[in-house]
Amino acid sequence: MSFPWSYSVLGLVPGLILTIVVAALVLYTSLIVWEFCLRHPDVKDVCDIGKILFWGKNWAWYLTAAMFLLNNTFIQGLHCLVGSNYLNTISNHGMCTIGFSAILAAISFFCSLPRTFSTLAKVATASAFFTFVSVILATVFAVIEDRPNGYAGTPPKVLLVPAAGTGFVAGMNAFMNISYTFIGQITVPSFIAEMKDPRDFPKALWAVTTAEVVVFSVVGAVIYSQTGTNYITTPAFGSLSNEVHKKVSFSFMIPTIIFLGVLYASVSARFIYFNIFTGTRHYGNHTLIGWASWAAILAATWTAAFIIAGVIPFFSDLLSLMSSLFDSFFGFIFWGTAYIRMRRAEHGPRFWRVRGWRGVLGVGMNLSLIAIGLLFLTGGTYASVRSIVHGYEQSSFGGPFTCASNGI
Template identity: 65%
Template sequence: MSDRSVGGRIAPVLPHLANYDFGNDDTGSDILGKQIELEAGNDIQYRTCSWPKTAALLFSEYICLAIMSFPYSYSVLGLVPGLILTVVVAGLVLYTSLVVWEFCLRHPEVRDVCDIGQMLFWGKQWAWYATAVMFVLNNTFIQGLHVLTSAKYLNTITNHSECTVVFAVIATIICWVFSLPRTFSALSKLGTGSAFFTFISVLLAAIFAGIEAHPAGYNPDPNFIDPVTGIHGGEPIVTALPVKGVTFVAGMNAFLNISYTFIGQITLPSFIAEMKDPKDFPKALWAVTICEVIVFGCVGGVVYAYTGNQYNTAPAFGSLGNEVFKKVSFSFMIPTLIFLGVLYASVSARFIFFRIFEGSKHKSSHTVVGWSTWAGILALTWIGAFIIAEVIPFFSDLLSLMSSLFDSFFGFIFWGVAYIRMRRIDGGVNWLKEQTLYGYTMLAFNTIIILIGLFFLGAGTYTSVQSIIDSYNAGAVGGVFTCANNGI
């Protein structure tokens, strides 16, 4: 790795990270070399991930259950705008992820997005705390989503043989056990299996949607209206453009659904911090982005084509009319139902654990205190996730709200600011006056990225709140700790 091509630091090493006895003038490669050298004799080594292992983590994060909500988004937005937005959002996330990577090359001592948040906003302690709150809440809500979805799966596969709360407890315990490995290198093996089985799951769902006679809820009479669901009968209606009457709230929710599936930059600094050669990160990033666009677009488009505007559900497994097809395809999703929550739990636990034991033997050795604390932190995050999943009756809408509030920063604003601050260091005092046309174009582009983040923060938050209000008005809000069947 050449620091001349990477660029200089935007700020000195943060005080709480200066545990390797390096000065403020050390380059990124010097710091990385010292980290690897100091870890060489440790029982637990963190800088061990190769780029294929990092790719496995990325695949497990992105190739997930959310793919099965794309048919719904396409039904609201229309197939053509839906596919275009899929490619555009993927491109934006790819670009901002490369900015994250460049920042981490310049500052390899950062351990997570919280350290980056503090560095971006001039080393202010409040920036670290604000980022940390958003970081932990975001991850815990995602864990809660996976507790809820796992209970949904168990209800579906067993035809609601138990109280839903019991299934949620079972899911929480299983996820905690699989969270116990301490390094991402160890988790990458689970991630590989998770991504593979998820791909099989969505592929089967698309095939089953194509070969079955009719989707769930089908009625041949185009004048029929289901008195319970309000779904119109007739053959599935597929439209290239949005149908007349689509509201701003519905359209924004569909767009945000696509965006939230791609936005995952919050975990990238944590992954890069455990790579033995961070300069290889783009290989993993490009591999997963190309696969994302192909899988999301093809599966979403195919399932939408066979379920139309009337019969699609989110997740789309519920659109399958054949019970065997639905249960078989949904069952292959089990690894990702567990592992994606595990991944976010591990990122949160790593964040807390490192701050407790930085510089001590418990961080890098197999000690009773270290392992007990690690298991205890994970248990607390999963208990929090379970409570969130059970107590909040409008969980999915609240998750959208949290995503609007947090992904606006972690998906866009942070990285537009990071680009500008890095270019400012590269160009010196007169960097604005001495920019080329390309430089001004990129400056404008990154300013737009910041504005997109502000749009997510504003419009996304509005539509999420309005969706919660609409759910209450429609009587669609359930109870807390309910035994009611939530299967699809």
């Protein structure tokens, strides 16, 4: 539901084009991840890939592990933050905001306790259904309402292209909001490792990508067309003027708010747990030490997530900062490098010549992926930090561990 805001900054036409381009890049890089995992069936997670890519060095594994765990914990914190956003909205600020974040962290901790993805897969199906209902309701409500929330007599202003004077910081943050929603390759190796037949992965990937492009584009474009640049909020539920419409549509999102945080917590916990207990009887058996350790790992990650949600009380800038710091590697740089390493192993150091025009096109495409990742890491981080500094200068954010409402 941050897509309408991104379109309000980028303009509707560039926003839709970037949505399709980012989706295509994520599809392409996910297929590279899949091919890499098939070539290296011993890979359990993205940290193993990081070590293989960078000459088998232990420092590469540890550095990737640090980024991996930080990325996942930030996402858990984001979902604590959005959960408090929802609870404040639905209760009309019935409790201190930090209390709502604690409630979400506690609920998510208990939902994270299952140790296999097979259990989470059933929850994921329900989560996807409720998310679809939520965004469709929000879109329908935005269309049938007479005016957006905060209407001040001026009609919604819909921009096909960016407004004159749109700066690098605003444009980069909007672009990263779109990218963050699509980028999830960091979890793909963990999923593939548990698939009965990893060769089926592309079928699921194509289905998911197609559904994402259609839903994200339609919902983003329609809601933006009804609210315009002058009345848009993030998340876009806040642009609905009817309180019942806002609360009903937002309520259907709560399973996803919980599930996505749970998913990333589970991926992190599995990574830590497996590296501690591989080769012991606790690895695949129901033992007291195994379950106590699993619960302790989850408790640690959700405590860290709760702290992040309390210290960083903003939504869109957190998305952008996460995207610039971590998606630069896990969305682009790693997979451009993986492609080059695989082709070099197949055809030798001059692989790009041996393969003819396909080799030239392939190496050009994947060097471009690495360049996009470096743009995220440098320009994206700068834009995110500048936006956060500006927000504090304008007193747009509450203080750490605030009781102030962040409802919409």
